[in-house]
């Protein structure tokens with residue numbers, strides 16, 4: 362799960378990680394009241410979306426920049442009104458962009474230098490890793506590619522947690538001296554404590570800055586949480602913003618379906634994550650492009666299959682559906698009945714290829730055949746994929 366910058370900064374404040382004074386606003390009235398709390402002078406206006414690269418982004422009406430430093434409250438209000446409700450496109454949003462539904466006002470800070478700092482879960486070693494660099498503020502992927510020697514990596518034993526000597530090592534490696542080493546150690550320890558206690562999969566600060574007065578602080582904040590741990594993090598769960606999620610994915614999670622929207626045109630309805638991955642691979646292999654990942658699970662019922670079809674068909678990009686079911690726990694006749702029920706409920710406007718195998722396969726095929734539905738049956742996965750790619754083209 363992702364949260365907004367302003368929510369991340371609230372967590373930073375609770376964990377003693379220094380950042381600027383800030384206020385969020387979701388309506389025109391709140392824009393006025395939020396800015397009233399600021400002292401005179403510069404205010405930074407920041408569009409809140411679940412994507413980075415906002416500073417260099419452009420709104421769909423041509424207005425440039427989702428992060429703006431303004432010289433007065435009045436100017437900050439005018440700019441915030443322009444951003445609120447507008448759609449921001451950045452290198453992380455895709456061409457459709459994201460609608461801005463909240464604005465964050467932050468006190469402007471003089472920046473001496475911008476650094477990069479993140480703690481994330483390294484799945485290869487099953488360990489949290491600290492990534493730090495003196496080259497902050499910009500694209501860290503680009504730094505990693507062009508000057509990998511400028512990226513510091515330090516692995517943390519999850520049983521021991523971050524040790525003071527490791528934090529010191531990071532501080533020295535970033536070139537800090539004297540008083541700033543102490544500040545940096547404290548900050549790192551606090552960021553790790555947040556990462557650990559709140560079941561984060563990533564805490565990223567880009568940029569982490571030093572001010573001319575010698576203070577170290579977080580200017581941006583991006584936190585991701587491990588979905589599988591959300592059951593024990595009620596306060597984090599409460600931060601979920603459904604506006605930022607694909608409505609199809611929200612609907613799917615309501616019915617216990619594992620659904621992830623993709624940008625292709627062939628929808629897949631599969632049982633089991635491994636089979637779903639293999640189905641997407643083979644669609645690609647035959648020149649097609651999957652519109653989604655959908656795992657209906659090992660024990661889906663007729664109602665879930667019907668809902669899965671509804672979700673798939675609500676995607677205007679879908680030009681064909683491939684159902685690939687291996688009946689183990691899930692019997693093929695249940696799937697067949699689900700398909701028939703769904704077809705009665707929603708107009709099947711695209712070609713449908715069905716491949717069933719396993720328990721009760723003969724009964725399942727018979728039910729489909731007798732239903733009179735305009736579907737194409739396939740016996741093997743290869744045949745099924747070839748047929749749907751051909752029909753959807």
Ligand code: ADP
Nearest residue numbers: 405413414415416428467468469470498567581
């Ligand atoms: P994004 O990463 O989405 O572009 P950031 O929060 O990192 O958004 O902001 C982009 C840039 O804007 C920062 O690198 C920094 O130069 C500037 N900036 C952001 N917040 C402030 C602030 N409070 N004071 C001064 N400059 C800021």
Ligand code: MG
Nearest residue numbers: 413567568581
């Ligand atoms: Mg940033």
